[in-house]
């Protein structure tokens with residue numbers, strides 16, 4: 127058995143170099159899948175655990191001797207990287223400052239974002255914890271205002287269709303069959319939002335992607351969850367911020383993209399994957415002078 131993945135159907139393979147292994151057992155201690163076990167003072171590989179090796183690579187990363195090799199499920203020793211030294215890592219104060227200074231940005235300079243900078247955002251985002259490795263989340267990088275506006279036009283066409291179908295009288299008719307919050311969201315948020323998208327576009331204003339020079343669209347496979355894509359997008363947001371890119375998470379485009387298979391194909395979203403969240407990015411044309419305190423709607427502690 128293995129944890130299902132759109133590209134990988136086999137468990138990972140673990141091999142231990144018996145010549146260098148000192149049987150310290152750190153790999154067995156860290157293995158979350160119970161594939162490595164310390165048995166009579168010796169480390170053993172046992173693929174009979176419920177999912178087999180999930181190829182998280184923790185054993186390879188923790189082994190002091192470098193005696194472990196994990197392959198399969200998209201991982202190999204080539205993926206190992208030196209551990210960033212503690213002094214190069216963001217401190218809590220630095221991270222808090224980044225998060226406090228970050229604001230969603232909806233006005234951008236008339237300047238493209240270099241492919242290498244977007245590549246860095248993607249690379250940093252991919253290090254986020256998206257469920258069980260290997261991540262079953264994809265990212266489409268839409269570069270340049272022309273491409274972004276082409277996509278915006280197609281999404282807005284989808285909203286025009288939506289408005290033709292979901293007329294106020296139909297929503298009233300559906301009212302007894304849907305949850306109150308769903309009805310209220312449709313009536314008081316989604317429909318007015320769709321109208322705003324469509325009318326603004328007619329007036330030459332883009333309130334979907336805000337004329338951003340780049341969009342990152344995150345999609346997930348049927349074996350992953352929208353949360354995984356949201357984590358990728360949140361990490362991309364922080365990465366973009368750290369690289370001086372203004373950005374905003376955009377949930378307005380995916381619901382239409384999800385219903386337009388031809389467009390998804392053109393964007394390179396694999397069949398069966400669901401586009402669930404996007405991030406716009408570009409060099410900001412606005413600068414905030416102060417931050418703001420934000421809090422949770424509810425916060426309780428259970429001791």
Ligand SMILES: Cc1cc2nc3c(=O)[nH]c(=O)nc-3n(C[C@H](O)[C@H](O)[C@H](O)COP(=O)(O)O)c2cc1C
Pocket residue numbers: 228229230231374375376377378379403
């Ligand atoms: C899931 C999700 C979807 C969002 N979709 C949009 C959107 O489509 N358009 C938009 O202008 N802001 C959208 N936002 C809001 C902004 O990304 C941002 O969170 C909000 O404006 C608060 O930003 P601030 O902390 O910078 O004030 C979305 C946020 C989330 C988390």
